[in-house]
Amino acid sequence: MGQLTTRERELAAAILVALAVVGIAMAAAGRADPLGVHGAIVLLYSMVLLFLIMSTSFGPAPDPSRVSRYYDDPIKVGVAFTLFWAIFGMFFGVWAAAQLAWPSLNFDTAWASFGRIRPAHTTGVIFGFGGNALISTSFHVVQRTSRARLPDQLSPWFVLFGYNLFCILAVTGYFIGVTQSKEYAEAEWYADLWLVIVWVTYFVLYIRTLARRREPHIYVANWYYMAFILVVAILHIINNLTIPVSLGHAKSYTIWAGVQDSMVQWWYGHNAVAFFLTAGFLAMLYYYLPKRAERPIFSYRLSILSFWGITFFYMWAGSHHLHYTALPHWVQNLGMTFSVMLLVPSWASAGNALLTLNGAWHKVRDDATLRFIMMAAFFYGLSTFEGSFLAVRPVNSLSHYTDWTVGHVHAGALGWVALITYGSLYTLVPAIWKRERMYSAALVEVHFWLAFAGTVIYVFAMWNSGIIQGLMWRTYTEEGTLSYSFVDSLLAMYPYYIARAFGGLLFLIGAVVATYNIWMTVRGVPVAGGERHDDIPLAGPLPEGAATRPAE
Amino acid sequence: MDLTHETLVEAAKTWGLFYLIGFSLCVLVYTFWPANRERFDRAKRNILDEDDQPWT
Structure with missing residues (x-):
């Protein structure tokens, strides 16, 4: 500051x-x-x-020459928040997973019951980890691709700290029993109102930076970030239209009634996946992948087509969460059709990423950071295929309410979102702290294999348990009664729940390793002028460290 | 005008579908418009530029 x-x-x-x-x-x-x-x-x-x-x-007083450099200080704090929330959120994830195998791990307390730590996990990883990663990388990418400094120095801090206040209010609320009971929108009305203020500031800040751009064309990553910011604002406001019991009360009631509420919630919920967990992370992919591989994206035109494909199609897909419900049949069909169509822009992006690497596979072999990004693109392709498949109504009749859904979400969240985030962080951190490279390439390698093994174990465990659950719930005896009780299916899940908790634990250890590695990189010595040629300002070398450090 | 459920369903089932197709056609034209080729090529190469300072 x-x-x-x-x-x-x-x-x-x-x-x-x-x-x-x-x-x-x-x-x-x-x-x-x-x-x-x-x-x-x-x-x-x-x-x-x-x-x-x-x-x-x-x-x-601050150094007047600062305006000729990018403003990276908020990004550094944002990276710290990202790493903190990763460990926090993943720890609660492992704990919640362990509770499913060993229920007594709630220690008979209210605050640590599954229903409360599970939203602490989802909010911690999606909004805490994912959100801070999106905000930090967006500040980095928008400045570099626009060749312009952020327009002022206050609003980035407001966005960052304001957003984290929202996360803190949300998570602490769950422990004391505050929730709207809406998936990914659990925080109550006052936290939601605060997020609207923060988010509008974020949007305005982003537009103002783009308006100052020196590069005439707006690079595709910025389009994805813009879609992320704009659509999340719309989704958040509409799904959280509630009336509080009173101004002195945390509880509120939604203005939507009955099936409309379900539809609005899943329109929100699925687009949170689309625009929070996909669009923004695709922006990372389209910037950090070419940067790290030192190759331009395979096809820029394809990236534009996939961008518009995603923005058009995703909006309609939410109703596939409500197959076989009171929702009108044609709305379910609409969601199903658009979900299947979504495969086209999704695979276009995944293919574009993998084709960019075609001819540079030796770099993927040698550089674990690039491997993070490559594997993320692979999992993106995998989970979008699975998503389109699960949205088909008859498939959904087997998979819905089972662990298959959980496996699908984690193929996306661990395999795609977390891997692309760490790939981006390992590229971003040396760049903004002006280090030659990460503290330890070996630890990046260790992290890659922990994360990859954790994801695979997790996803396979959930595929198995989900399909077994689905089949057990629909098996009938000759007399036409159900063959298995719910408890029978629960007992069958036990080994898979242990495997899942173990997979999650590996992923959590990977996150701890990453945090240590990044901490040591930051503590290391910046490169002397001249070694990292991309960090040297055009008008002659600056005193060492002056390019990053605020003038204390 | 009375905005009923039926009105909305009618709208969604008719032009609600076609305006998206219209949008998609516009995007396709924009993407493959020959004059844009140079701009896109520049965009995909420019981010690899190693100069880490705002332009003035």
């Missing part, structure tokens, strides 16, 4: 004081309600940030 000007500091302090007042008001209005607890958290969070701003206020 050392590069903030006095005016930006004043503005930041004003925002934080206002936020602290909101916290006090929430605490006062909420009292014993969970809203009161969240008021205290908001107050504490804003006071800590206010202290940080104040305590660094009396240093020397």
